[in-house]
Amino acid sequence: QNLPGKTAFVTGGASGVGLGIAKALLGAGMNVTIADIRQDHLDEGLAELGGGDNVLALKLDVTDRAAYAAAADAVEARFGKIHLLVNNAGVAVVGPTELATFADWDWVMGVNLGGVINGIVTILPRILSHGEGGHIVNTSSMSGLVPVGGTAIYSSAKSAVMTMMECMRPELESRGVICSAFCPGAVQSNIAEAGKTRPDDLAETGYAEADKRRQNGGSFFHLYMTKEAVGQRVLEGILNDELFILTHSEFLPGVTDRARATIAAVPAKLPHNEEYKATFAMLFN
Template identity: 40%
Template sequence: MKDLAGKVAVITGAGSGIGRGMARAFAGAGMHVVVADVELDAAEAVARELNGTAVRVDVTKPGDVRALADQVYREHGAVHLLCNNAGVALGGPLSDMTHDDWRWVVSVNIEGVANCLTAFLPRMKAQDGEAHIVNTGSIAGLVTIPEGGIYAATKYAVVAISETLRAELAPHNIGVTVLCPGSVRTNILGAARNRPDDLKDTTVEAPAEFSDPVGMMDPDQVGLEVRDAVIANALYSIPLTEGNKVLIPMVQARFDAIMKAMP
């Protein structure tokens, strides 16, 4: 989607971190950005900065997401860019994870994406012109991150969803990009502040890889890289810091092992 100016972008989890970085990048390209976040104050602050629209949305609730889609289509008539970015993380051995740990992370990172696709995709397919979808995965969706099993499982799912969508939506003039960044300075360490009360039976924290801000990417830079990927209609966007580049041989080894196992 090369012409962004004057078009409409909807970005979930856009009140901070990568979502805010994407909002700034796409607003800078002339798009009207709908800043969707479970924390309305944060969404409003970003919307004021960008002259966008703030909406409180819990992506785990299909009704919230349907209401978001209804509002945007009522006010703007189209959605040209949908960024499914809201996400949470937990860390620790899988043997220590509880059922509620799984339920929480899956509900946001996978079901949240599914809810947005269900609400928006039929209308995006029916509208005229180009459109694009960005799903936020992670480098953890491409390579093993110790003690990040639940998070990685959901991000592998996001990669698979994106690859499937890419093939399915090509005939409809809708591009798909999966964002798989390395370490980025975000608020993901504090995601448990929004964890539902009925799913809070754990003391597990986010993976250690998220705990050291030194050397992490600026989310605004990630946003610019995503914008470039959308314009280029690239399937993968994988922003990495210099420190994260040690993961590249690990990704290569994984795919080499897969190829070796094939007859």
Template identity: 40%
Template structure:
């Protein structure tokens, strides 16, 4: 378990956070860690029973009840309504955690348009909708502010059954790593979080497929297949621990928050493959200059300067 000293340091006390997919799994773990740090919360949910259990946890702790907002993260109109509702209720909003997602797998060569539209629509489109709805309101607020986009280790590590899921997480990774440079001049932190195996029911996402995306190219799962797959999640990290690591990463202003230590061999192999793929030849001076300008611009942006296109040539 991560050192929880910073839970009591008061740096986030009183800050208002909105978390999507926040009444189960990692979202709930984040909400609980934030509540322990004294933050005020607005939480999106889909299931009334999960909402009730979450409200009961807050009541048992003696914490302020969150503002609960029923939300399908693909619904842009509703997302905008929720963002305004949060500001109307709390006065400001300081932290956005885009967490909601679906874990759906199948061979990519058999995928249908509905498979792509559903998985990308939730996992990437939901993040986009959160940013468009909440960033203007976070920019208008004051003090310590932060955006966390929760992706997955799939943002780095592809798999044979996870093509669309992996694509959605790669997209969140690329978006977040670029967004960090845009938010720095506004004094807003930005983190990409890539959890690995966590003790959640994410494996059951395929059973919650909307009728509007019913035409899947994936073969129906065999009886008991999903449940067997779900047993792997029992070995996962406690969602609350993921939440505390996200909060610690925010406090330390980390651009990348990796919660699980077991992927060192994967990253070492990835680094070796990338370096081996580089051509063993000299680059011309003009290209070297342009790439150095890019590196300098990235450092300047991270330090809070606004980078224009002119800075890149």
């Protein structure tokens, strides 16, 4: 990857993980657009990035498809072409699944999966059409790889955006576009404030009481990874064309257990004949 002078578009780029990624990409010589729903985050993020000519801050709700296309137009008007899309904007609500309302599901899936879909449909054709190659990074999570109880909505979205990259990578690699799934563990960020951007029409939550209980649970914030360290790790993952960009070795036992459980669940006897294998060749590689 030859990053200097190329252009990155980072959603949720004005805070936390996205801002850390934006910083690292800027340091690598890229033009960087941070797109975010929160104007206060954009103002602070732009200041933190130094506000130079190679940074653009755009207000964008990734669930708004028309606004997304307009944002992509604005980036192309400013920098010419988009080469790197980082689908990073995300929100979270966690709690017992039976308490979740349709609005809880719709909000989190709408931003964490729907926002990523909007990014792919809007920007992938633009990357392919300029022919200079590119890269797409979906911010998934360790919870996409090692799902835990109480996170069904969030983790469903995160495993979806991870799988999306696994499917798209073999499709696009030969056409010069690399796809990566970024799966961080805990990072210092403002995600606890996600509710502030929740739309009024999706306000009804089943987690109000659960949220109050959690707020009394104390904070381990100081133990979390810094956004700068995470940003550097993503940059490294992009430079190395990594499919899975991981940050936290603590999750190795969970990743191993899940892989072992999957392997153990494969029936020992393979009943398929050669014709079947030939038909479904892509499943037997």
